[in-house]
Amino acid sequence: MAEVSEDAFLLASRGVARDLGAWVVGAVFDAANRAAFVLADGTLRLPDAGEWRAITAHEGGILSAAADIKDGWLTGGDDGLLMRTAPDGSTTRIADYKGKWVDHVAAHETGLRAAAVGKTVHLLGPAGPLKALAHPSSVGGIAFDTKGKRIAASHYNGASLWFVGAKEDKPRVLEWKGSHHAIAFSPDGTHVVTAMQEPALHGWRLTDGQHMRMSGYPTKTRSIAFTSKGRWLATSGAESIVLWPFFGGGPMGKAPTELAGGDEVMVTAVACHPQHEVVAAGFGDGLVLMAEIASGKVVPVAPPSGSPVSALAWSPNGAGLAFGTEAGRAGIVDLSRRS
Template sequence: MSTTAPAPDFLINGRGTSADLGAWVVSLAFGRDGRGLFAGLGDGTVRIAQPGAEWRVVEAHDGAVLSLCADAKEGALSGGDDGRLIRVPFEGTAEEVARYGSKWIEHVAAHETGLRACAVGKAVHVLDAKGAALKSLAHPSTVGGVAFDGKGKRVAASHYNGASLWFVGAKEDKPRVLEWKGSHHAITLSPDGTHVVTAMQEASLHGWRLADGQHMRMSGYPAKTHSLSFTARGKWLATSGAEAVVLWPFFGGGPMGKAPTELAGGDGVICTRVACHPQHEMVAAGFEDGLVLLTDIGSGRVLPIAPPGGGGISALVWNANGTLLAFGTEEGRCGIVDLSKR
């Protein structure tokens, strides 16, 4: 990018490893217990990486992995186009949690309290830590994204014409409906639970301030946004979908009436994935040419993580303490970079 040196020394060369996994990297997740990186692939397998060892292969789905996240306590949770919700522990076995016939499981989410959720068509199924079904939440159209709030008390789902916010522990399942015309897919809640934001088909974002229902329209993207990530304290929302990392301010009354900040841009290549550091105001960004960068929000300083090549970045994730950054590409390249102090 324009802010890096002409011939940058990419950190993966001295601080990381990479491998060709042979299939589209749909999603990545580090286990909450710190053991292993889990990669959900388009060939239906989940791969597990650990330092100094070969990748382990788990035959998880008869078809493709459509979604994957860190499970509630340890391991990963995977949804496939075979209608099966699978738990993959670090030891590397496939354990079926639930089965939903021939319907695709396109989105999964889990919370450290033990709750899991998966989107199957128009329904979001909520399960407990043992895999028992707690409730099935119906929506007016196919669910485009699922997310828990920071405390695990509410689950949000995006769909056509808005989003629905549910209290998981409510005796009567009646959502707070957040309305806005159009098709909504990726969804996130601010860390303090005060805002809900969705990415829309129309290459824009829409948000709601929950205290008073205030709408927040964030537009101007040249491409559709697939990736949303709040900074640890919720001050900024980082997004993909432009030729730079677009950061919307969620302080001082923003983002209404405030222009976004753009970082790590300049080469005309679309940013495809963003992941904010779990502790500091830094954001990792992946681009459609395979480039991965790390940017400090305050100073704008850019650190080159991985060079272009190997397909567009399709997945990007930090471990819990922010010492490891992993990325995956559409062509199956996967890298892990150690950013801990030495």
């Protein structure tokens, strides 16, 4: 993208960016399409028109963030707290894990919250704790399925699948040797995929336990996301956006599709559009772009700022795209149709 002029980036015409001075852990839209940048310094920044509000949610650093149940944001910190920040900026302590790092958080619109603390995934309802799910080793990532019926947690030598409403908590254990981190359910709930310590992904087809190995990455994959209908799995970790086909018998025996490559800079974050087969990607130099899968057409979003993109998200209505970098640059673009 070296030859692209500044004006060609959507950020120039439709966006705004700020330097926030701390590692952007998450760019998170809540269900009402309100954005928050979640920073490692313990604050959330709400990009309102004019001044961006800064809200201190944690005493220490923030390690993880997700959209909260109906609105607002859920964050986990190295202060051991699980916090909710409401759209008005008020904060509520949801749980206190006594100084243990809250490594991963997730929430579901049906009224569920989850926090991974060491080997345990704490499941909470609107009224408080529901259950604590124990794993054989530290949890590397958590994800609810689309319906909020199951939660998957990755760990050493595989992942565990739990029914949230089960009377007796016994996980279905998906085994694969190694250390597993980021985890994702396919939108239809039939597949679970993890990113591993080695530069590879592993997947399980839940109907028959079929294993899927997806490898060939030059670096660790940190970011994985299914497209809205689940036809493609977009991944970071290579010099292009690597997309694995989850249709026509794939991804087994199929080569992945690669988009927006060629600059010898690694993709560090991916996010899939909530309706269309469009994927946004952030790169190691701070470049952000989006690409249409069918045509391969690339639209530049933000020019390189020199620091890897660490957070990237679409708003649920597909009209907003927010990104942040390790050095603390945060931006948001408005893609809604202009009348």
